[in-house]
Amino acid sequence: IFHTTVSDRRFVAVLLMVLQWTRLGLPSPLRPICDPRVLDRFIKEARDTEFAMVRVCSEGCSLAEPLSVPLTSVDFAIWEKGDVSEQAQEVQSGLWLLAQAISAVRVSITSTALHSLLDNSHSNIHSIGQVIRSLNFPEYTPPADGTVHEDTWRVSSTLELFRVHTNFLRGKVRLLLSHAPACRRDST
Amino acid sequence: MIRLRQLAPWALLLVFTCCQNASPGLWDAGLEKKADLLMRVEHEEPRCFAEGMRDLTCFWDEADGGTPHLYRFTYTYENEESNECVVESQQREGSETRYFCKLLKVQLFGLLDIRVYRGETLLYNRNLLINLVFLLDPPANLTVTRTGKPGQLKLSWLPPPLKYMENSMMYEVSCTTAGSRMEKVVQGNTEFTLRSLRPGTEYAIQVRVKPDGLTYDGYWSDWTLPISMRTLPDDADPLILSFSVIISFILVLLSLTIFLSYRRFLIKKMWPLIPSPENKFPGLFTVYGGNFQEWLGHSSGGLWQRPGFFYLEELPVMLEVLSEATMSPPVQIQPGDSRAPGLLKETTQENEDEMLPKADSGMEKKWDPDLQENWLMDQFQVLQQSSTPPSQSSLLESKDAYVTLSQNFDQHPGEGKLEDISEESLPLHVLFGTTETSTSHPDLGSLPQSSGSSQLSSQSSFEYPHNTWPSKSLTYACLTMADSGISTDYSSISSSRTGMECIYTNDYKNQMPKERQPLATPPTHTGCWVQEQHNSSPT
Numbered sequence: 001i002f003h004t005t006v007s008d009r010r011f012v013a014v015l016l017m018v019l020q021w022t023r024l025g026l027p028s029p030l031r032p033i034c035d036p037r038v039l040d041r042f043i044k045e046a047r048d049t050e051f052a053m054v055r056v057c058s059e060g061c062s063l064a065e066p067l068s069v070p071l072t073s074v075d076f077a078i079w080e081k082g083d084v085s086e087q088a089q090e091v092q093s094g095l096w097l098l099a100q101a102i103s104a105v106r107v108s109i110t111s112t113a114l115h116s117l118l119d120n121s122h123s124n125i126h127s128i129g130q131v132i133r134s135l136n137f138p139e140y141t142p143p144a145d146g147t148v149h150e151d152t153w154r155v156s157s158t159l160e161l162f163r164v165h166t167n168f169l170r171g172k173v174r175l176l177l178s179h180a181p182a183c184r185r186d187s188t
Numbered sequence: 189m190i191r192l193r194q195l196a197p198w199a200l201l202l203v204f205t206c207c208q209n210a211s212p213g214l215w216d217a218g219l220e221k222k223a224d225l226l227m228r229v230e231h232e233e234p235r236c237f238a239e240g241m242r243d244l245t246c247f248w249d250e251a252d253g254g255t256p257h258l259y260r261f262t263y264t265y266e267n268e269e270s271n272e273c274v275v276e277s278q279q280r281e282g283s284e285t286r287y288f289c290k291l292l293k294v295q296l297f298g299l300l301d302i303r304v305y306r307g308e309t310l311l312y313n314r315n316l317l318i319n320l321v322f323l324l325d326p327p328a329n330l331t332v333t334r335t336g337k338p339g340q341l342k343l344s345w346l347p348p349p350l351k352y353m354e355n356s357m358m359y360e361v362s363c364t365t366a367g368s369r370m371e372k373v374v375q376g377n378t379e380f381t382l383r384s385l386r387p388g389t390e391y392a393i394q395v396r397v398k399p400d401g402l403t404y405d406g407y408w409s410d411w412t413l414p415i416s417m418r419t420l421p422d423d424a425d426p427l428i429l430s431f432s433v434i435i436s437f438i439l440v441l442l443s444l445t446i447f448l449s450y451r452r453f454l455i456k457k458m459w460p461l462i463p464s465p466e467n468k469f470p471g472l473f474t475v476y477g478g479n480f481q482e483w484l485g486h487s488s489g490g491l492w493q494r495p496g497f498f499y500l501e502e503l504p505v506m507l508e509v510l511s512e513a514t515m516s517p518p519v520q521i522q523p524g525d526s527r528a529p530g531l532l533k534e535t536t537q538e539n540e541d542e543m544l545p546k547a548d549s550g551m552e553k554k555w556d557p558d559l560q561e562n563w564l565m566d567q568f569q570v571l572q573q574s575s576t577p578p579s580q581s582s583l584l585e586s587k588d589a590y591v592t593l594s595q596n597f598d599q600h601p602g603e604g605k606l607e608d609i610s611e612e613s614l615p616l617h618v619l620f621g622t623t624e625t626s627t628s629h630p631d632l633g634s635l636p637q638s639s640g641s642s643q644l645s646s647q648s649s650f651e652y653p654h655n656t657w658p659s660k661s662l663t664y665a666c667l668t669m670a671d672s673g674i675s676t677d678y679s680s681i682s683s684s685r686t687g688m689e690c691i692y693t694n695d696y697k698n699q700m701p702k703e704r705q706p707l708a709t710p711p712t713h714t715g716c717w718v719q720e721q722h723n724s725s726p727t
Contacts, residue, residue: 036355043402073265073298076241076352153267163299170319170403171297175352 030134034183036174038131042124043169049117050162056114057159064108066154067101070094072167079175085138090151091176092132092140097152098165099125105158121165128173135182215278215288221410222323223247223286229407233312234261234304237323237407238294241350244318246302247288248311254285260305261289266298275304294318322399322406324348327359327378330395330412338387338420344379345395345412358400362411364392375400388421 053061070093079087099122106118133139155161177183226235236246246261256277264270273289280286296319304312327345335342347357359374363382366389374380385391392414399406447454466473469483476483 040402047402071267071298073268073295075293075295077293167297167317167319174403178352 030130032136032180032182033131033134034177034180036178039128039169039174039177042128043166043174045120045124046162046166046169049121050159050166052114052117053158053162056111057157061158063105063156063158063161066156067104067161068097068152069101069155069161069164070097070168070172071151071153072164072171074171074175084176084179084181087172087176088132088137089140091172092129092137093142094151094168094172095125095129095132096140096142098168101155101161102165105161109158121162128169131177135177135180137180215276215286218325219245219288223288225410226323226407232314234289234302234314236302236314236316237321238318239323239325241296241352242292242294244291244294244300244321245288246290247286248304249280249284249286251283252285253283254279256287258306259287259311260303262303262305263291264301264303265295266300270301319403320405322404324350324397324399324406324409326409326412327395327397328412330393330415332393332415332417334417334420335381336420338422339383339385341382341385341391341393341417341419342379343382343393343395347378348397353399353404356400356402356404357397360396360398360408362394362396364394364414365389385419387419390416390418392416 070090102118102122102125106115106122109115109118155164222237222239223235226237234246234248236244238244252258254277256275259275261273261275262270263273273291275287275289278286278288297317300316300318302312302314302316303310325348327347330343330345333342333344334340341363343361345359347354355376357376359378359380360371361374361380361382362369362371363385364370365386372380372382382391382393393416394411394414396409396411398408471486472478472480472483476486
């Protein structure tokens with residue numbers, strides 16, 4: 001039996017407003033995830049999905065319509081000179097594109113075994129997004145109007161898609177995470 | 189002006205040659221080694237490998253005499269324009285020519301499309317990811333040191349100096365000794381301790397490296413130069429020696445203990461005891477040298493000492509029956525009146541012979557054949573004949589008399605025999621005490637004390653149901669028998685009078701009837717027979 005008086009309720013409301021205003025009630029920032037083994041596990045699962053797709057799609061499993069995927073090629077000389085935040089944006093937009101593409105492919109694939117692999121890849125992409133967020137990179141917001149980042153191209157088969165998926169993780173994502181300032185600050 | 193124009197072709201030629209030479213295709217010994225290594229593992233042409241993060245080298249072999257200008261090498265990155273690389277050649281032994289092309293600006297993680305044309309024909313077409321074709325240099329600074337323990341060696345080396353690949357390496361360690369080679373894969377670490385090596389042996393250690401295959405992949409590098417190291421000799425030898433000494437000592441102690449505890453058993457098994465009859469024949473072998481006759485002659489008294497020895501036949505028993513007026517009816521003793529009624533002294537064997545048949549006639553034939561003194565029963569039956577029917581039943585009926593004999597029925601269950609006797613209505617039950625007689629009667633001095641074979645039992649009384657025997661007469665017959673060879677089994681006759689007034693001990697020799705089998709052990713017994721007769725008035 002909890003009786004509150006009118007004055008009590010007013011006090012609680014004022015308190016909540018003050019807290020919201022001062023942002024004392026915000027959740028604490030995530031701890032940076034710097035262990036390379038985390039991403040290595042995602043890369044391994046992406047590779048296994050690619051191999052499974054190769055076994056299933058001997059002809060290539062061409063897609064009904066081409067899907068936008070990020071560019072995966074990395075020139076180290078250029079990458080090292082690049083801006084970290086730009087790279088973070090590039091990585092996050094690429095991940096978002098891949099997630100979209102995988103969702104689109106899942107609809108057209110009938111095998112239940114592949115479904116589980118695709119779902120796993122999708123959830124892994126989201127987990128990588130959370131890892132990136134933990135490293136205090138500015139969050140990527142997908143464009144509302146549907147325009148894509150310039151560094152994209154279109155794939156026309158599922159084999160290509162998953163090859164892109166694997167190598168995107170191996171390359172750009174891994175480079176971003178292994179040399180993230182948040183991790184470097186902790187180690188040095 | 190004219191000079192410039194004249195110079196132009198020369199300049200062009202110069203530029204052309206310079207350009208040819210300027211292409212960084214210097215094929216040194218290192219490349220040669222790697223190419224040879226790759227020839228064995230990769231079969232897709234053109235064979236390509238990356239030495240670091242910024243280069244790619246592709247080569248192929250042809251036997252056409254070395255015309256590099258015929259070939260065209262084009263490469264196209266994903267979603268990009270195609271590029272061309274200048275082909276170079278390296279002459280090899282024979283007519284073989286190695287053509288190669290080295291790219292200096294490479295992009296990883298993106299598909300690379302490589303095409304080789306000879307003239308206008310497409311010779312080779314290959315798609316690869318450069319991050320998956322690494323062929324690295326062998327690890328540098330391999331050092332091998334001994335740890336403190338024997339059979340162990342500690343290795344350490346430097347990883348390949350590639351910036352983004354520090355945690356993506358795996359190594360293989362090979363240790364070679366005389367005749368055997370062992371290889372072990374090490375993940376990630378640049379140092380390793382070899383264990384379980386043979387102590388005191390020389391090992392040659394080598395290491396090679398390869399990307400772990402997850403993000404980066406490639407081929408195994410060449411082995412480092414071998415480094416030899418001798419492992420520490422086994423220092424556990426004295427330890428093992430002392431342990432083995434202690435264990436053998438313990439085993440010897442155990443075996444000795446077991447041997448001693450089972451010594452008798454073992455000796456018995458090894459040297460079995462041959463039974464010898466010496467103990468039954470005292471002095472036979474030692475004194476008389478086996479001469480049985482002599483021994484017999486000299487040890488006649490000894491027969492008394494060893495009644496068991498004589499047991500095979502009936503033992504003669506001297507029976508002296510002292511019976512006074514108790515025996516009113518004339519005891520019909522066959523030997524004649526010379527013997528007082530009831531008095532039997534020193535019955536000779538001859539008398540026994542005469543008496544026995546008569547006794548036999550009157551007796552039931554159900555004597556326990558094991559009784560040695562059945563003849564005694566006969567005597568008493570004879571005594572009773574005047575008064576009572578010479579039947580055992582009549583004797584049994586005289587309840588008042590009972591005689592107890594100490595008996596040894598060690599070969600036969602006495603109780604059973606007694607029961608048999610009771611069934612057969614044996615007449616007598618002798619009650620006496622051996623100890624008593626032995627002390628009070630010097631005659632007993634010559635009592636044959638039974639040897640070990642005969643056992644003097646303590647007083648044993650066997651009483652038979654009194655009520656079965658109607659009392660008719662009472663006759664007292666005192667008989668002291670010191671008979672080492674006779675064991676009697678008499679049915680008891682209850683007697684109201686237990687007047688053991690006359691106790692005599694006599695040595696007697698009795699000849700048992702042939703048909704009767706004597707008991708195994710002759711007891712010494714003395715006792716009184718008391719018989720009740722109807723007509724007699726007991727004293």
